[in-house]
Amino acid sequence: MEQPQQTNDLKRRTVLGLAGGTVLGLLAGTAGASESEVMSGASGADAASAFDGSQAVKLEQIGRYEGQDIFDEGGAEIVAYHAPTERLFVINANIGGVEVLDVADPSDPTPVENSPIDAVGSLDAVGSANSVATSEELVAVALEATVAQDPGLVGFYDPETLDFLGTAPVGPLPDKVTFTPDGERVLVANEGEPTENYAYDPQGSVSIVDLSEDVDDATVDTAGFQRFNGREDQLRQQGIRIFGPNASASQDFEPEYVTISDDSRTAWVSLQENNAIAEIDIRQARVTRLLPLGFKDFSLAGNELDASNEDGGVNTRNWPINGILQPDAIGAYSPNGQTYIVTANEGDSRDYDSFSEEVEVSELRLDPDAFEFDEIEGIDSVEELQAPESLGNKNATTTLGDIDGDGLYEELYIFGGRSFSIFTTNGKLVFDSGSDFEDITGERFGGDFNNDNTENTGDSRSDNKGPEPEGLALGQVGDRHYAFIGLERVGGVMVYDITDPEEAAFVDYVNNRDFDFDIQGEIANGDAKASAAGDLGPEGLDFATVEESPTDDPLVFVGHEISGTTAVFRVTSEEEGDGDDEREDDDRGNGNEDRSNGKGPGNGNGKGNGRGR
Numbered sequence: 001m002e003q004p005q006q007t008n009d010l011k012r013r014t015v016l017g018l019a020g021g022t023v024l025g026l027l028a029g030t031a032g033a034s035e036s037e038v039m040s041g042a043s044g045a046d047a048a049s050a051f052d053g054s055q056a057v058k059l060e061q062i063g064r065y066e067g068q069d070i071f072d073e074g075g076a077e078i079v080a081y082h083a084p085t086e087r088l089f090v091i092n093a094n095i096g097g098v099e100v101l102d103v104a105d106p107s108d109p110t111p112v113e114n115s116p117i118d119a120v121g122s123l124d125a126v127g128s129a130n131s132v133a134t135s136e137e138l139v140a141v142a143l144e145a146t147v148a149q150d151p152g153l154v155g156f157y158d159p160e161t162l163d164f165l166g167t168a169p170v171g172p173l174p175d176k177v178t179f180t181p182d183g184e185r186v187l188v189a190n191e192g193e194p195t196e197n198y199a200y201d202p203q204g205s206v207s208i209v210d211l212s213e214d215v216d217d218a219t220v221d222t223a224g225f226q227r228f229n230g231r232e233d234q235l236r237q238q239g240i241r242i243f244g245p246n247a248s249a250s251q252d253f254e255p256e257y258v259t260i261s262d263d264s265r266t267a268w269v270s271l272q273e274n275n276a277i278a279e280i281d282i283r284q285a286r287v288t289r290l291l292p293l294g295f296k297d298f299s300l301a302g303n304e305l306d307a308s309n310e311d312g313g314v315n316t317r318n319w320p321i322n323g324i325l326q327p328d329a330i331g332a333y334s335p336n337g338q339t340y341i342v343t344a345n346e347g348d349s350r351d352y353d354s355f356s357e358e359v360e361v362s363e364l365r366l367d368p369d370a371f372e373f374d375e376i377e378g379i380d381s382v383e384e385l386q387a388p389e390s391l392g393n394k395n396a397t398t399t400l401g402d403i404d405g406d407g408l409y410e411e412l413y414i415f416g417g418r419s420f421s422i423f424t425t426n427g428k429l430v431f432d433s434g435s436d437f438e439d440i441t442g443e444r445f446g447g448d449f450n451n452d453n454t455e456n457t458g459d460s461r462s463d464n465k466g467p468e469p470e471g472l473a474l475g476q477v478g479d480r481h482y483a484f485i486g487l488e489r490v491g492g493v494m495v496y497d498i499t500d501p502e503e504a505a506f507v508d509y510v511n512n513r514d515f516d517f518d519i520q521g522e523i524a525n526g527d528a529k530a531s532a533a534g535d536l537g538p539e540g541l542d543f544a545t546v547e548e549s550p551t552d553d554p555l556v557f558v559g560h561e562i563s564g565t566t567a568v569f570r571v572t573s574e575e576e577g578d579g580d581d582e583r584e585d586d587d588r589g590n591g592n593e594d595r596s597n598g599k600g601p602g603n604g605n606g607k608g609n610g611r612g613r
Contacts, residue, residue, distance in 0.1 A: 307319050
């Protein structure tokens with residue numbers, strides 16, 4: 001099937017917002033910045049002095065629930081903490097439901113009586129449970145239909161008794177479910193993915209369920225994208241990807257994740273494959289703006305990456321490629337009264353039986369006149385650029401880069417940014433973590449960095465999406481704001497102080513993975529427990545403030561889809577931790593290097609991650 005080539009212009013990163021019939025052009029990502037500043041990361045040392053006190057915070061794992069001892073079956077995915085009952089609700093894809101853990105003693109998470117909630121087994125035509133969220137009085141679960149393209153449901157349960165209270169209809173393939181802070185509504189991102197043969201591609205949407213009159217009297221409004229149909233070319237010019245075979249804008253947009261403003265009036269929804277964020281007026285159930293997120297220039301200093309599994313280990317350097325940010329989890333927070341959006345730039349491709357945009361760079365016909373080889377270290381030709389130890393095995397998209405349509409690619413675009421970013425609500429980029437994640441994991445783990453989460457072979461994901469930041473939770477500790485970012489492949493959680501959005505700073509990184517354990521030889525074949533190599537594949541995160549926590553410390557909860565484990569961390573100060581057991585401070589332990597970059601969920605109240613791939 002012929003794959004549509006999307007018009008590309010790196011200098012065009014504007015937001016198309018529609019109010020009535022008026023097109024509002026707002027600069028996104030590059031507003032006020034020179035081209036050299038766009039998505040270029042300053043080195044950690046350059047900005048290390050820009051924050052105060054962030055080094056005094058660290059994560060300490062204090063509890064772990066090992067679940068059903070199932071490996072690589074989604075045993076612990078999305079997590080949602082419920083403060084009134086001191087319980088943690090954990091999506092278990094293997095059972096098609098929700099495990100409910102008592103975390104009153106967070107060092108010993110224990111299933112409660114009547115756990116789990118068996119959503120798939122107890123409801124007709126339900127194929128899977130994808131996401132979970134809590135309000136003071138309710139638990140909401142996003143339920144995918146047996147036929148994924150059919151409308152789904154959101155199920156409601158009592159957080160104390162776990163009694164089933166009812167359902168509300170939502171769109172096809174419901175993903176992230178989120179309550180408004182006032183608890184009166186729940187929003188569901190409906191991805192609407194196509195069938196494998198692309199014969200049917202349902203429209204993406206966001207369902208807004210009004211619960212102000214109780215579950216029995218719930219009403220549902222839908223914020224759809226139909227009014228953008230017919231504007232596809234204009235949206236592509238703005239930097240929004242629309243490229244599914246014969247797809248309209250409303251079919252092509254696939255809502256992934258939802259975050260909501262503190263006043264419960266505005267939602268922001270990540271459209272991952274489309275590399276954009278939709279802004280929604282919740283009360284009007286209307287998409288008010290689309291914010292394209294732009295591309296990351298990996299040829300600029302501060303944006304180094306390792307692009308090959310065949311280059312002898314850690315080899316982060318600049319390459320003439322552009323990263324499509326494509327965030328999975330996003331979160332909103334408001335330091336000093338201004339709201340910002342934080343994105344975990346995972347990356348995602350469309351790869352179906354009848355349509356796939358994925359290709360290795362070696363398979364593309366490159367225009368030799370388009371690449372400045374005198375500026376690419378050690379590379380003098382297209383042939384050398386496409387060698388396996390260079391970019392040859394790197395995954396890229398066929399839908400961008402052939403600027404003049406002659407079949408030769410003048411530019412290369414890859415999936416994800418290998419970073420997290422901070423944007424204003426107008427779409428202006430104010431921070432990106434640059435090459436931090438690979439620099440930090442490379443320093444800690446050497447050749448074990450960029451490892452996949454189901455094997456310990458070392459440097460096995462460099463030619464894909466590297467460490468793959470996916471999950472995200474935001475939280476406030478004292479007067480400081482923090483981002484907790486899960487790295488799906490290599491594992492672990494990064495911690496950044498984001499109190500000053502433009503000067504966000506690295507604080508800590510924790511990862512208990514045993515890189516010497518033979519995962520495939522012992523765990524995958526059942527000779528060892530699924531948790532034997534540590535916590536693998538962080539998927540969903542949630543944060544509990546001091547006021548919500550059952551202890552005197554804020555807590556971070558992390559579900560791990562590969563090991564099936566759920567981890568509990570306390571957020572503590574260096575002063576507290578220094579007197580505890582001597583924590584590992586070697587290459588595989590925690591560290592508090594002073595790192596931050598210059599230019600570069602929840603709403604700080606414990607709303608973490610959504611379902612991803």
